[in-house]
Amino acid sequence: MRIEIQPGDTAWPIAEPLFMSVWPPQVREKLAWGAVSFAYAEHRVLVWEDGPELVGHVGFQLRNASWNGGAVTIGGIGGVITRDGHRRRGIATAAIERAVAALADSGADFAMLFCEPHNFGFYRGLGWVEFTGQVFCEQPAGRIRFDVMTPFVRDLGCAPRDGIIDLCGRPW
Numbered sequence: 001m002r003i004e005i006q007p008g009d010t011a012w013p014i015a016e017p018l019f020m021s022v023w024p025p026q027v028r029e030k031l032a033w034g035a036v037s038f039a040y041a042e043h044r045v046l047v048w049e050d051g052p053e054l055v056g057h058v059g060f061q062l063r064n065a066s067w068n069g070g071a072v073t074i075g076g077i078g079g080v081i082t083r084d085g086h087r088r089r090g091i092a093t094a095a096i097e098r099a100v101a102a103l104a105d106s107g108a109d110f111a112m113l114f115c116e117p118h119n120f121g122f123y124r125g126l127g128w129v130e131f132t133g134q135v136f137c138e139q140p141a142g143r144i145r146f147d148v149m150t151p152f153v154r155d156l157g158c159a160p161r162d163g164i165i166d167l168c169g170r171p172w
Contacts, residue, residue: 001047001048001049001090001091001094002047002048002049003045003046003047003094003095003098004045004046005043005044005045005046005098005099005102006043006044006046007042007043007044008040008041008042008043008044008059008061009040011043011044011046012044014044014046014054015044015046015054015057015059015079017054018054018055018056018057018081018083019057019079019081021083021084022081022082022083022084023081032116032148032149033114033116033148033149036139036148036171037139037140037170038078038079038170038171038172039061039063039076039078039169039170039171039172041059041060041061041078041079041172042059042060042061042062043059043060043061043099043102044057044058044059044060044079045057045058045059045060045095045096045098045099047091047094047095049086049089049091053083054083055082055083055086055091056081056082056083056086056091056092056094056095057079057080057081057095058077058078058079058080058081058092058095058096058098058099059077059078059079059172060075060076060077060078060099060102060103060172061075061076061172062074062075062076062103062106062107062108063075063076063167063168063169063172064168065165065166065167065168065169066164066165066166066168067160067163067164067165068160068163068164069164072109072110072158072165073107073108073109074108074109074110074111074112074165074167075099075100075103075104075106075108075110075111075112075156076111076112076113076167076171076172077096077099077100077103077111077112077113077172078113078114078171078172079172080092080095080096080113092122093126096126097126099111100154100156103156104156108156108157109156109157109158110153110154110155110156110157110158110159110160111128111153111154111156112131112151112152112153112154112165113128113151113152113172114146114148114149114150114151114152114171114172115149115150115152116149116150117150120150120152123152126154127154127155128152128153128154129152129153129154129155129159129161130150130151130152130161131151131152131153131160131161131162131165132161132162133160133161133162133163133164133165134147134163134164134165135147135151135164135165135166135167135171136164136165136166136167137166137167137169137170137171138167138168138169138170139170146167146171151165
């Protein structure tokens with residue numbers, strides 16, 4: 001397995017075919033989060049196995065945000081994808097761990113991601129904990145409560161379990 005971290009914008013042409021393979025428009029439009037306007041990844045973890053085809057991806061970014069009105073730096077994780085036929089081989093785990101390590105090195109207070117119920121067990125197994133409070137974010141129509149997917153956090157110095165988090169931007 002080869003893993004690289006690349007800048008989000010320059011790595012997008014490499015990652016886009018994987019996104020289109022796993023979440024083509026006709027699939028994405030039917031998902032609960034299909035209409036969400038997400039933030040663009042600052043960095044991308046790219047994973048290859050034996051060959052030139054990208055098989056795994058995780059996007060991540062640092063975000064100055066607030067938790068219960070106090071300033072925090074959140075390491076946002078999103079766009080976790082593993083190509084069909086390559087799942088259950090540790091690809092997503094390796095990519096997530098690489099992203100979390102980079103976020104910890106960058107000074108994030110905690111990492112945060114949003115997921116669907118079928119992935120709860122996977123993330124819990126990696127040490128993520130459900131955030132039971134409220135999350136607010138920006139969307140084209142303005143500030144909204146983000147409840148389309150369930151937030152999970154991972155401790156990188158602190159990890160809130162409840163309260164109010166304002167992402168101060170779009171979700172990831």
